[in-house]
Amino acid sequence: MNDMTPPSREERIESLKGMGSSRKRVEDARFTQGKGNYVDDIKMPGMLFGDFVRSPYAHARIKSIDSEAALAIPGVLAVLTAKDLEPLGLHWMPTLAGDKQMVLADGKVLFQGQEVAFVVATDRYAAADGCEAVVVDYEELPVVVDPFKALAEDAPVLREDLEGQTEGAHGPRRHHNHIFTWEAGEKEATEQVLDSAEVVAEEMVYYHRTHPCPLEPCGCVASMDKVNGKLTLYGTFQAPHAIRTVVSLISGIEEHNIRVVSPDIGGGFGNKVGAYPGYVCSVVASIVTGKPVKWIEDRMDNLMTTAFARDYWMKGKIAATKEGKITGLWCHTTADHGGFDACADPTKFPAGFMNICTGSYDIPTAYLAVDGVYTNKAPGGVAYRCSFRVTEAAYFIERMIEILAIELGMDAAELRRINFIKKEQFPYQSALGWEYDSGDYHTAWDKALKAVGYDDLRKEQAERVEAFNRGETRKLLGIGLTHFTEIVGAGPVKNCDILGLGMFDSCEIRIHPTGSAIARLGTISQGQGHATTFAQILASEIGLPADSITVEEGDTDTAPYGLGTYGSRSTPVAGAATAMAGRKIRAKAQMIAAYLLEVHDDDVEFDVDRFVVKGAPERFKTMKEIAFAAYNQAIPGIEPGLEAVSYYDPPNMTYPFGAYICVMEIDVDTGTHEIRQFYALDDCGTRINPMIIEGQVHGGLTEALAIAMGQEIAYDEMGNCKTGTLMDFFIPTAWETPNYTTDHTTTPSPHHPIGAKGVGESPNVGGVPAFSNAVHDAFRAFGLRQSHMPHDHWRIWKIANGLGLHG
């Protein structure tokens, strides 16, 4: 009589589908059937459509704007310009980086594609016709696209609005195109180390401009209900609450009268963190017309105007002993921010967490300075699948290590090994100011090298070089190594805020009488599967099956305040809030259980899905029974109901790390490459859903592949963006993308309630140097030190040609 046997403890754990389970995603039934609800799917009665007239010039004065012909087109209802927004004070808006940005061109334009006028029409075709018909008279001004030239004495003044202002949001400005200087570490001490070092390697490492380019572009629908004074704003927002606060601050509409909703989001990768002119113009147009107004970017708008990433020129010096022990690191970065500083970094970090650039290594002395510069390029500087400039930092140090290895004539794997921070040094205080919470780099490194058969690969490579020299092959072998350390989970309110909003996050849980639940969070999924994984955290914490827990995000009318999803912060911050809220539920459940079992609170203990009387496991109350009791029993001294809310302010960041190895074949004559093997070991602490982690790693590595091997936002001397379509902007297809081997070690975060660290961005952070190092490594035997990304076929061919390999 099997059906009488109570389920075993293992079976009970299994049925919860809690942490560690590769639970299938609850989101997928909708998405696979085409029943997602993305912003462009929203249709409202009377909805209008807005589109931008954009500048063809990178730097020009606007002499006049004539909308007459546009307004004569059937269906065109309004044309907004800066003059219309000025009385509302909305022709400029604050950026997340302490700068301000034109909503619509105010007298001049600073980059190609800049928003000049907003045409509102009955449908998207009429709006496009209207944009064509607006006549703008421009007077071209001299263009500067090179950040070094922008700092020349006689460079054109880009930001006339700031002329004469010597103090910026982040300290003194020393030139009319200079934004800020940000420093970390010890300058003099580092210079002394460099002066007296046995070996110093010096190099300029450029991480080129690129773009997050999610498959769904940015967009919104603004709907102002003039009768009740409420504004509803649907949009592709990675941080809906922050958008609500920003909209309230700049529009003057009280925050309780604004509802911001992020529906399903078709990928974000940092592109959807900022506030864009399209949002502001849609809100204004809805107020003006009294109708809902939709604005959706097309791909060219997206690539040319919203949210570029990187564009860091990183000059590095690394000092070491002859044996390879690193003694100091110096870095000066010139950061090209385009026309406005629209980075999305925590306020006190204008260069993000670039000061994690000592990487995985125990470097006693270091100094970093970053100079932000204006140029005639699109604004942004967002974290493209990265935690605030961590990708730049990781690329920098992982290139410098390789260059030092060349300088020392050492194996790059060994050089890393002798400089890793040791397990017993954690928590580790870095020279540039961070406290690394935990790590075990040597174990991960050895596992990775063993998995790929590192020594054999090096032998094969040496043989290949000889065969090449004998004229027997035209293919070289590159072994790309990377050991990265990330810093994610921004962040502790004491040093992390955006526009003054502390970067905590939140979770609110309601348990229903019948033992199911709803949890609401301040974050928003863009494909990471929050509805699946946050339910798993809760299932393990409160003992109700994940399948009985609905997770809801993105609606500011219902969700508790939070700072949103980017910088791999959802698991470290909102995941922690979820666990903490779950623990509050459990604490109350314990009291209810004790009452029901007629014992003292301390005499019951939690066991998977129930509270049992200590020492008498046959006496128990399941969480389901407890939930019902919370609503139907009058329990002395305990309020009815079972709900909890937690706002979690993390005590520290988390520091995921990983070891990646890429084995690449390069054809010297065509510059083409083939990825023979890619091994990715990630340590993201406690693993919530291994299936989802693996998926995140595959996706992040493919974005890294794109960036390293071909993707860029490029400009010509006139400031024309040369990469405005998916024809020019490289996105790998299934054909170019290799299979990846994933692996892991587990070093839980000591300060996180469930030990999780976040993983979504690690593969981008670690992937880019792994691919790039593979290219460099293939040519190391022939004298290559440094060649800038992206390594497309043409550039690889040029490397080979420059090294004289074409005979």
Add this chain to the structure above:
Amino acid sequence: MGKQHYQINVNGEAKDVLAEPRELLIHTLREQLELTGPHIGCETSHCGACTVDIDGKSVKSCTVFTAQVAGKDITTIEGLGSPDGMHVLQEKFREHHGLQCGYCTPGMITRAHRLLQENPSPTEEEVRFGMAGNLCRCTGYQNIVKSILAAAAEMNAAKEAAE
């Protein structure tokens, strides 16, 4: 520009739509017929998010005018399966984590469906080549390929069992 009536067959139903000659099929599908499964990722025929099936061929519906498809048979993701009867591909994408944000997914599945008609037992390489018109920014394709191969195997097994 004047609007005209066009008759198109969508997911087995005859539809009369009123459109300008320049209206793209993707806009007619999404805005007039409220079939919002096919998505817009570029409108320049590079991404495949808008993929539908027209008379037995995979077509990016942002590359054709509605006027060009008058009288033709169009299948969108909405015509492939239903909440009570998911298509094998839909099930396999879920099972093998072949999607993340879901934005490329309707186009992917619609294309994969046609690919498996063209070649019911593709190799991994053939799947990768056959799907190269559809971009995904989230998954890195590995699990998409796995999902399609698993669907092919299951469809072939079902066919064999039926014979």
